[in-house]
Amino acid sequence: MLTVMSDAAAPREENRAPEVEVLISADRIAARVSELGAQISHDYQNRPLRLVGVLKGAFVFLADLLRSMNHPDVTLDFLGVATYGNASQTSGEVRVTKDLDQSIEGLDVLVVEDILDTGVTFHYLMTALRNRKPASLRTVTLLDKPSRRIRPVQADYVGFSIPDAFVVGYGLDFAQRYRELPYIGVLKT
Numbered sequence: 001m002l003t004v005m006s007d008a009a010a011p012r013e014e015n016r017a018p019e020v021e022v023l024i025s026a027d028r029i030a031a032r033v034s035e036l037g038a039q040i041s042h043d044y045q046n047r048p049l050r051l052v053g054v055l056k057g058a059f060v061f062l063a064d065l066l067r068s069m070n071h072p073d074v075t076l077d078f079l080g081v082a083t084y085g086n087a088s089q090t091s092g093e094v095r096v097t098k099d100l101d102q103s104i105e106g107l108d109v110l111v112v113e114d115i116l117d118t119g120v121t122f123h124y125l126m127t128a129l130r131n132r133k134p135a136s137l138r139t140v141t142l143l144d145k146p147s148r149r150i151r152p153v154q155a156d157y158v159g160f161s162i163p164d165a166f167v168v169g170y171g172l173d174f175a176q177r178y179r180e181l182p183y184i185g186v187l188k189t
């Protein structure tokens with residue numbers, strides 16, 4: 001039998017990973033994502049919109065953003081990218097692990113990113129996608145670390161601007177771990 005627990009019996013902020021210090025709580029994320037969803041729905045009203053989620057980190061944000069939108073014609077595709085390097089240091093070399101399933105030519109495209117850090121991945125993606133001739137190309141990132149930028153790029157919509165710290169949770173990983181945390185936190189080690 002499936003037992004459904006009430007919210008009260010399952011507090012969202014219980015500390016599932018003691019080595020991760022909470023930076024942005026699940027409630028704050030939910031509130032901001034719903035603001036972004038409303039803003040984006042408004043900005044693209046009467047225009048079909050294609051969301052392009054960047055795997056893997058953006059999948060949780062994308063799922064919540066999509067459900068917070070009130071838009072009659074929104075479709076979805078995914079792009080997979082990986083950067084060579086160790087778990088917390090970007091090497092600057094970007095590799096596509098999964099291409100889009102469908103053409104974006106002539107479409108209004110909004111790229112959904114987890115975090116904008118050095119800007120290397122973002123710059124690579126935007127150049128590659130622009131070559132495919134979308135009608136418009138904009139980006140939303142949940143997190144922005146402007147102090148780390150080595151490429152002069154910025155997102156059109158930003159969830160939270162954060163200091164220079166390596167963060168995990170809500171889809172973001174360290175060595176593929178911690179993606180399941182409902183909040184965003186800083187690894188204490």
Ligand code: IMP
Pocket residue numbers: 057083090114115116117118119120121122165166167168172173174
């Ligand atoms: P870039 O440095 O802007 O190219 O970011 C490359 C990618 O590194 C991002 O899309 C994330 O997947 C990952 N990344 C950057 N900073 C963090 C972080 O603080 N935590 C987890 N992943 C990160």
